[in-house]
Amino acid sequence: MAQLHHLLLLLFLCTIPAESADPLGEFCNTDTNISSSSPISANIGQLLPQLVSGASLNGFISTSYGKAKNQLYGLAQCRGDISSNDCSSCIQDAAKEIRKRCPNQADARIWYDYCFLRYTTNDFFGELDTSVGIFYSNVEDVTDPETFNKKLGALMDEINSEAVVPAIANKGLGKGKTKVPPFVTIYALVQCTRDLSQLSCAQCLATATGNFPNICNNKKGCRVLYKSADPLGEFCNKDTNISSSSPISANIDRLLPQLVSGASLNGFVATSYGKAEDQLYGLAQCRGDISSNDCSSCINDAAKEIRIRCPNQADARIWYDYCFLRYSTKDFFGEVDTSFGIFYYNVEDVTDPETFNKELGALMDQINSQAVVPANKGLGKGKTKLSPFVTLYALVQCTRDLSQLSCAQCLAIAIGNFPNFCNNKKGCRVLYSSCYVRYELYPFFFPLDSQKSLANTSMANYRSIVSKP
Template sequence: MNSIYKILLLLALCICHAQSADPLGQFCNTDTNITSGSKISANIDHLLSSLVSRTASNGFTATSYGQGQDQVFGLSQCRGDVGSTDCASCIQDAAKQIRQRCPNQADARIWYDYCFLRYNNKSFAGQVDTSFGIFYWNVDNVSDPDNFNKYLGALMDEIKKQAVEPKNEGLGKGETKVSQFVTLYALVQCTRDLSPLDCAQCLAIAVGNFETFCNNRKGCRVLYSSCYVRYELYPFFFPLDSNSNMADTRMAIVYP
């Protein structure tokens, strides 16, 4: 694996509330610093404007801007259950924040709860990218790990199958009763540029991290540039249960 990704960042424990203004994380590839006099920076601004204007209508855009060595490629996608208004707001925030957080890099990505945005001076469409990941997990363990993991595995298998069906555009979600009083909720999503086979590969890698980072935890999120996986013991995808408590204690890790 490229040594550029050999970075480990451990964040403090926090109470996390899902808000589009607060990114879950970002990646600024310092190997792609923009040289003085290059048109790449201006082309990125044009590209972001296009992504913002086009994504809200269908939740996904992959496009490029410029020519030759100054050409830049971009992708933006909202979570499949999110409405157009929230999608538009999230992509606008993402486009603004990614330029503030990665002002001099030609390869940058930013993750939000509702959306994801990336650009690069090299084409990446249709390629599975799990080179950089962000992991969130609940610091609390489940009380009956064997039973919980049985239901979690079955639910993940079900929604991964949903995600690779073309009609679902990379999205799978569902819920299952773990016990009389506990319901497990889960959602997976691939970026729409991936083939069903590549989507399945990305999700398999993401779910495979559960045992390492989220073993027996009450909640977990795995965020890659090509797919997203999450499970919780409360409803987090739309339509939401208005009586649910959305606050939980989490630890986050950003890892190659």
């Protein structure tokens, strides 16, 4: 299970306690039960002092202990606004208490007001997961919800932008206050764990803030606590099976380095290798909003993985969040290909489908118009505000071998499938060999507000459907 911890704390006319006191909550994964005499249990005992000393010294640590199947990954972090003494005290309490509350689990985590600590046998560093959450809400309602929510939404936008600023001094922390006339002040704080990229932090904050209407609607106080790339899919055409010793297989190995170098340099390449019946046509492309380093990394991964997943096929394709790569003995350049599709949809529905679909339709029209402009290289992206707390983000990308008309046709087919696969869903992705379409209720593309950077998102709330000819 991919893991992320994010603590969102909203305070309304209240003070923070002077001591760490009791934990806010814990999660003991009963699917990871172990005996007290196991090597993993012994390694937990060795890991915890490292977490305590590291977090006490720097306010944060992510490290591992042990080897092979008994290796443990641990993270401990204090809130960015507390003193070193308070941090040390909280982390020490957390290390003691987590062993009492989760004595026989290899995957455990514990939240305090001042700190967070967790360990598991899976390497979770930098990964996003909001599948387990703890929510606290004040039982009292505000007296003027409209004014309150407007002020709160603006304040959350402001401090979220602080949290994702790459300056070392911020360390995933954002905090602020705003006046609600005439006598009331709202205080708010957000904190991401420091192993996260800027976008992973932004995504978690958007998810947490987006839960305000569901959990804390019009309440005087709220807290949301969360725990903190594989390919999206591949197509191996079984009708094009080849042997590993064939000339076509050898030509694939010669074509792939050309695709990697070309796409790493320009973000896109369409080329061929070989002659006659052994000739291969290949295309590689990165999403138009990502950096050259992210592009190069993604294409390198794709070139390696496609040979693992489709070792004996002359027609193969692989999709990642950042890039796409394919090859075939057929010259497919410039052709619209929607014969094979992969669809991901969020299992959760939106609360106001009529308004949501109206705004989504308008946004898709806007970014489709961007994508078909030659200078934009097939990319269109944008966002629109649905409420003070919720923003809709969308991106479309055509492969750059397509004409403007072909790009428009592919996008129309992809978006036309929304009612069939993603109707009223909070998020959706449509992946074809000629275009890619995605929308979410959290940021996922460059540039983010306050120059946030990109990261993969948890697929815990998503289901996939494969469409074949």
